[in-house]
Amino acid sequence: MDVAFPDYDYDTELLLSSDQHKTDLFLFNSSQNLVRARGVSQKLVTPLSAATFRHDVQNVFDAEKVKGVDNPILVGAIPFDLDQPCQLFAPKWSERVKPFSANFPAFKDKDFSHHITHHAFTPDHNDFVAMIEEALITLRHDDLKKIVLSKTLEMSLDKSVDIPRLLTNIMGQNPNAYHFSVPLDTGILIGASPELLIRKEGNILFSNPLAGSAKRCKDPQEDKRVAQALNQSEKDQYEHRIVVDAIRSALIPMVESMKLEVQPSLISTPTMWHLSTEIEAMLAIDSSLSIFDVIKQLHPTPAMCGTPTGLAHDHIAALEPHQRDFFSGLVGWCDAQGNGEWAIAIRCAEVASNKVRLFAGAGVVPDSCAESEWRETSAKMQTMINAFGIKDFNNDD
Numbered sequence: 109m110d111v112a113f114p115d116y117d118y119d120t121e122l123l124l125s126s127d128q129h130k131t132d133l134f135l136f137n138s139s140q141n142l143v144r145a146r147g148v149s150q151k152l153v154t155p156l157s158a159a160t161f162r163h164d165v166q167n168v169f170d171a172e173k174v175k176g177v178d179n180p181i182l183v184g185a186i187p188f189d190l191d192q193p194c195q196l197f198a199p200k201w202s203e204r205v206k207p208f209s210a211n212f213p214a215f216k217d218k219d220f221s222h223h224i225t226h227h228a229f230t231p232d233h234n235d236f237v238a239m240i241e242e243a244l245i246t247l248r249h250d251d252l253k254k255i256v257l258s259k260t261l262e263m264s265l266d267k268s269v270d271i272p273r274l275l276t277n278i279m280g281q282n283p284n285a286y287h288f289s290v291p292l293d294t295g296i297l298i299g300a301s302p303e304l305l306i307r308k309e310g311n312i313l314f315s316n317p318l319a320g321s322a323k324r325c326k327d328p329q330e331d332k333r334v335a336q337a338l339n340q341s342e343k344d345q346y347e348h349r350i351v352v353d354a355i356r357s358a359l360i361p362m363v364e365s366m367k368l369e370v371q372p373s374l375i376s377t378p379t380m381w382h383l384s385t386e387i388e389a390m391l392a393i394d395s396s397l398s399i400f401d402v403i404k405q406l407h408p409t410p411a412m413c414g415t416p417t418g419l420a421h422d423h424i425a426a427l428e429p430h431q432r433d434f435f436s437g438l439v440g441w442c443d444a445q446g447n448g449e450w451a452i453a454i455r456c457a458e459v460a461s462n463k464v465r466l467f468a469g470a471g472v473v474p475d476s477c478a479e480s481e482w483r484e485t486s487a488k489m490q491t492m493i494n495a496f497g498i499k500d501f502n503n504d505d
């Protein structure tokens with residue numbers, strides 16, 4: 109396939125080379141940075157919640173510096189549950205360059221397609237509805253205010269997935285997303301997330317939480333109506349406010365100042381509308397906080413978990429029949445100065461040869477409807493279904 113990357117003085121052959129299928133190639137692309145890394149110099153699996161985490165990170169960076177790496181980085185994935193092991197690594201080779209420009213060409217690789225030979229939702233449609241209804245009872249009688257519940261779709265495909273082509277297609281179909289391809293022990297975590305938990309550059313923090321969603325429509329007028337309805341939906345505004353309030357409260361003790369929009373704005377992906385709030389905050393100039401310290405205070409936000417966090421976490425463990433692992437966790441990178449960028453691992457797939465697992469979650473508040481949440485999660489999965497070029501599958505069933 110012939111793809112031109114404008115304003116990009118880089119060897120795209122190498123970027124999208126077939127080496128991507130090797131389990132040691134990492135990519136993270138945002139509007140600010142393109143980080144690529146290859147080869148594992150040191151692994152770091154310490155859970156973020158462990159008392160030794162900060163120390164272990166420092167040891168990795170110190171050892172890299174001894175090896176002669178001037179500005180070492182750590183890249184990889186952090187699980188949804190911070191008590192579980194991370195999969196981070198200091199790469200043998202890495203670079204952080206200008207990202208693909210905003211002119212990144214939207215395109216679709218029409219010849220890239222897959223057929224599903226077997227699939228299974230966990231929970232299935234009936235069990236999902238029962239799970240949401242159980243959550244709704246708890247929401248009405250407990251201190252729980254919001255909970256995010258999810259489903260997974262496991263698929264066997266007719267052929268092994270060509271990861272570089274999948275990544276190209278993901279980027280072409282979702283030009284404004286956070287693109288990532290992260291090697292895990294069990295496969296490759298790859299996707300186009302619309303949501304940034306945190307970016308840190310010096311003492312400036314930036315977060316862009318999303319919550320409140322609607323499926324986009326093909327008809328432009330209907331699509332506009334859907335967006336307006338989302339903007340005016342009290343249920344979705346409430347769902348969104350919970351997330352923004354939680355992030356603001358977590359940041360306040362750490363920062364000197366903060367700027368955020370009073371009202372959320374509407375953003376769209378090719379498949380979804382979302383309510384979005386941009387939050388910018390300044391740490392004290394002499395702050396020694398690293399991006400991991402900030403993540404520990406923020407993650408999981410009520411966009412991925414619920415509120416109050418601990419209670420929502422316990423209910424998720426009790427209600428969801430599957431393990432989330434890295435889904436709704438974080439993917440990104442961090443340097444030795446504590447800067448970095450971590451997107452939320454959603455609209456993504458875990459791929460191992462021809463086996464694929466998708467995931468989608470939705471925020472549940474007292475006014476939620478179980479069937480609507482099933483449809484919302486199906487619509488969210490469509491990002492990756494489209495990226496794989498899967499056409500003969502109605503994921504709403």
Ligand SMILES: C=C(O[C@@H]1C=C(C(=O)O)C=C[C@H]1O)C(=O)O
Pocket residue numbers: 256303317318319320321382411412436454455467468469470471472488
């Ligand atoms: C959990 C997902 O999405 C999250 C949940 C949203 C919601 O409940 O409205 C919106 C965006 C994300 O914060 C997902 O895509 O799987």
